[in-house]
Amino acid sequence: MSENRSTILQISLELFARRGYEAVGIQEIVDSAGITKPTLYHYFGSKSGLLEILLKESFTPFLTRLADAARYSGDVTNTLQAVASYSLQFAGQNPSLFRFYLTTQVAPLDSEPYQAGKFIHLEQQRILQELFLKAAQDHGNMKGRHIAYAASFLGLVNTYALLAVNGEITSVDNLVNQVVHQFMHGIFS
Numbered sequence: 001m002s003e004n005r006s007t008i009l010q011i012s013l014e015l016f017a018r019r020g021y022e023a024v025g026i027q028e029i030v031d032s033a034g035i036t037k038p039t040l041y042h043y044f045g046s047k048s049g050l051l052e053i054l055l056k057e058s059f060t061p062f063l064t065r066l067a068d069a070a071r072y073s074g075d076v077t078n079t080l081q082a083v084a085s086y087s088l089q090f091a092g093q094n095p096s097l098f099r100f101y102l103t104t105q106v107a108p109l110d111s112e113p114y115q116a117g118k119f120i121h122l123e124q125q126r127i128l129q130e131l132f133l134k135a136a137q138d139h140g141n142m143k144g145r146h147i148a149y150a151a152s153f154l155g156l157v158n159t160y161a162l163l164a165v166n167g168e169i170t171s172v173d174n175l176v177n178q179v180v181h182q183f184m185h186g187i188f189s
Contacts, residue, residue, distance in 0.1 A: 005043045007033050009054050017096035020103065021051060021113045048112045055104070058097050059120045062090055063127070070127045072134040077180060079131060084157050085176045091161035098165055102158060125150050153183050 011033045015024040026047055030037050044050035069082040091098040104117025128150035136142040142149065160179050163169045 002043075004033070004035055004039055008035065008040055008043060008050065009057070012050055013054060013058075013096055013100060016051075016054075017100040021100075021107075022111075048116070051112060051116045055101065055116050055120065058094070059101070063120065063123045065090075066124065067127050070131045072131050074138065076135045076139065077184060079135075080153065080180045080183065081176055083128070083131070083153075084179045087157045088161050088164065088175060088179075091165050095165035098161060102162060124154055128154055156183055 008029065012024070012029050015029060015032065026037060026040060029047075029050075030040055033040075040050065044053055065086060066083065069086040070079060072079050101117055101120060104113040105121055107114040107117075129146045132142060132146035132149045136144075136146060156179055160169070160175060164175065169175065
């Protein structure tokens with residue numbers, strides 16, 4: 001990967017995370033990266049192309065590892081701890097990326113950020129639904145609830161991760177256990 005391409009991706013991410021996708025123009029990106037517009041267009045075609053590549057390249061490896069963490073092997077709690085641990089670790093290591101990704105999920109439905117980030121949320125939801133479908137084979141009271149459980153768990157993990165990356169939670173030592181315990185409380189009742 002060329003140095004210019006990497007620089008454009010990094011600078012764009014920082015600007016998008018700090019100010020929002022819509023508030024950042026191509027001129028600001030190229031000025032901050034010390035490149036010309038033709039260079040940006042060469043690598044990404046457009047601002048929306050830049051956004052799509054930024055999210056795809058950043059989250060494809062995340063989604064692959066999340067699927068690995070979510071492989072159910074008979075223990076719901078351990079599997080959820082693996083999912084929460086990996087998700088919170090990723091968010092902690094990539095706070096700007098994580099924060100920006102979450103903004104894509106609350107953007108207007110027809111907007112470029114929502115459309116570009118939609119695949120991430122849908123794949124996270126699919127991975128977790130599959131986990132809960134498999135767990136329901138061992139836990140009959142979970143049957144038919146895989147969509148709600150996946151959405152609830154994902155929402156809980158993302159909320160705690162956002163609190164941590166924003167510095168609103170300073171002690172993250174026991175965060176994985178706290179997230180899983182809070183989710184599991186009542187799920188089997």
